[in-house]
Amino acid sequence: MTITDTNSNPGTRPISSLTRALSQISLEEQGRPTKKAxxxxxxxxxxNEQSQQIVFHCNAIDRDVPSIQVNTRKALSTYLVNNQIQNPGLLSERQRGLCAWTLLEHVARGDQxxxxxxxxxxxxxxxxxxxxxxxxxAKSMNLDPGKFIA
Structure with a gap:
């Protein structure tokens, strides 16, 4: 399944609140069938929320004028880095490629x-x-591929 949402409004509930809610469930509660479910x-x-956010950023990159895309790509990489989001598995090949490219750009620019x-x-x-x-x-960006690509 690939998410191809063209909605310009990203999810309303911040991912950090979902992550926090998950981490607050105790180990004892995790063993119960209803809690487990x-x-x-x-x-x-x-x-799904992470995938929708990534799709939102990728769609914004696709809609941007090529010479102005840097800020939009930077927004995607910042989102991925700040939240340490690995591939959620619901992205198209193009969206995965954009994520990898923007992460390499993020390092090459020395962004926060x-x-x-x-x-x-x-x-x-x-x-x-x-x-x-x-x-x-990565080599064209003067990065060590061994450090960033396993």
Whole structure:
């Protein structure tokens, strides 16, 4: 399943509040069947919200004028880095590629939080068949591909 929502309004509930709600469920409560089901639903909801946010940013990049896309790409990478969001698994190939590219750009520009970008984060968006392409892209940005692409 791929999310292709063209809605220009991202989810209204902040992801941080969903994450906080998940972390507040005690281990004892997680073992109960109804709590377990609720926890699974909450995790799936969080994954869907993250995917919708990423799709929102990717659609904004696609709609932008090519020479002005830097700020929109920066918004996507900042969102991914600040929330440490690995591929939620609901993105199209184009959306995954945009995420990987913007993360590499984020590091190359030295944007705030670029130290948090690691190979697990970037590689989660790269398909094995595209690994060589992104390694070449990292080299063109004067980045060590071994550090950012597993």
């Amino acid at each position: 609720a926890l699974a639903i909450a995790r799936e909801t969080l994954k 939080g670029f130290q948090k970008v690691n190979s697990a984060l970037v590689s989660s968006y790269i398909q094995p068949a595209q690994k060589a392409r992104f390694e070449a892209l």
